[in-house]
Amino acid sequence: MSGLTSSEFVRHAAAALERVRNTRPRVHCLMNTVVQKLVADGLSAIDAIPSMTSSPEEVEAFVEKADALSVNLGTLDSQRRTSITLGVSASARLGRPWVLDPAHCDYSASRATFAQQLLREGTPILRANEAEFWLLQVSDDVVGVRTGKHDVVRKGAQSITIENGHPLTAKVTGTGCLSGAVIAAFLALGEDPHLSAASALLAFGVASELAADHARGPGSFEPALLDALHAISPDDILKRARISHDQG
Numbered sequence: 062m063s064g065l066t067s068s069e070f071v072r073h074a075a076a077a078l079e080r081v082r083n084t085r086p087r088v089h090c091l092m093n094t095v096v097q098k099l100v101a102d103g104l105s106a107i108d109a110i111p112s113m114t115s116s117p118e119e120v121e122a123f124v125e126k127a128d129a130l131s132v133n134l135g136t137l138d139s140q141r142r143t144s145i146t147l148g149v150s151a152s153a154r155l156g157r158p159w160v161l162d163p164a165h166c167d168y169s170a171s172r173a174t175f176a177q178q179l180l181r182e183g184t185p186i187l188r189a190n191e192a193e194f195w196l197l198q199v200s201d202d203v204v205g206v207r208t209g210k211h212d213v214v215r216k217g218a219q220s221i222t223i224e225n226g227h228p229l230t231a232k233v234t235g236t237g238c239l240s241g242a243v244i245a246a247f248l249a250l251g252e253d254p255h256l257s258a259a260s261a262l263l264a265f266g267v268a269s270e271l272a273a274d275h276a277r278g279p280g281s282f283e284p285a286l287l288d289a290l291h292a293i294s295p296d297d298i299l300k301r302a303r304i305s306h307d308q309g
């Protein structure tokens with residue numbers, strides 16, 4: 062884990078949350094059409110600044126103005142493929158960090174092929190659920206994030222496992238997509254991508270636990286998650302973090 066002990070990593074994550082709040086990174090999202098609002102609201106709640114437009118004519122300009130890019134393949138059509146290809150190339154050319162969520166690539170071979178092509182551009186972070194994750198190959202310099210009951214953030218032989226979270230998170234459509242966008246906000250800090258991705262997921266997992274304290278089910282969990290992303294403090298991370306790591 063880049064030479065850090067577990068407690069040093071937790072302190073890093075707490076401080077990274079504070080830096081996101083203070084620097085207000087711009088995150089451009091090429092997001093599926095199902096969960097645009099949740100993702101934009103979740104980014105705003107942690108004090109990042111979202112933009113969501115996906116027209117091919119404008120995508121390069123938006124990527125240029127952004128600090129990081131979040132790409133999601135959930136509702137792929139031909140125009141969106143064009144925008145994503147342009148956005149990802151611009152990101153790689155400009156050296157902007159970017160995150161790929163290959164949503165539902167396990168349902169469609171052509172989507173999986175497209176995801177695999179995109180992963181060759183720049184140095185992305187892959188954020189995927191279990192089924193999607195195992196379908197794709199990531200090179201050793203790409204950070205691979207596999208979410209689920211525990212989130213595993215791997216780079217080469219090094220991995221950080223985040224045990225924080227709540228099962229209600231999986232009952233709200235779009236939380237996986239939002240977790241990818243939150244990773245992009247932390248990547249925008251320009252720090253070690255492995256630590257940034259793990260810090261983002263630790264903050265997201267702790268926020269999910271805070272939200273669950275105020276929820277009666279998925280319907281009330283969704284707004285509670287936005288409230289928790291707004292309210293979560295570095296201290297919450299220091300007090301609640303449950304992580305383990307493997308230096309490989």
Ligand SMILES: Nc1ncnc2c1ncn2[C@@H]1O[C@H](COP(=O)(O)OP(=O)(O)O)[C@@H](O)[C@H]1O
Binds near residue numbers: 190212230238240
């Ligand atoms: N059983 C679970 N317990 C706690 N958190 C979970 C569980 N399953 C998924 N999550 C969380 O829900 C979010 C979405 O993850 P996941 O369901 O893996 O992705 P997707 O929504 O893309 O299918 C992540 O923040 C993950 O940590």
Ligand SMILES: Cc1ncsc1CCOP(=O)(O)O
Binds near residue numbers: 095135233234235238
């Ligand atoms: C249901 C659905 N269909 C296409 S995109 C999408 C949202 C997926 O969101 P998540 O994987 O984050 O729950």
Ligand SMILES: [Mg+2]
Binds near residue numbers: 162
């Ligand atoms: Mg998903």
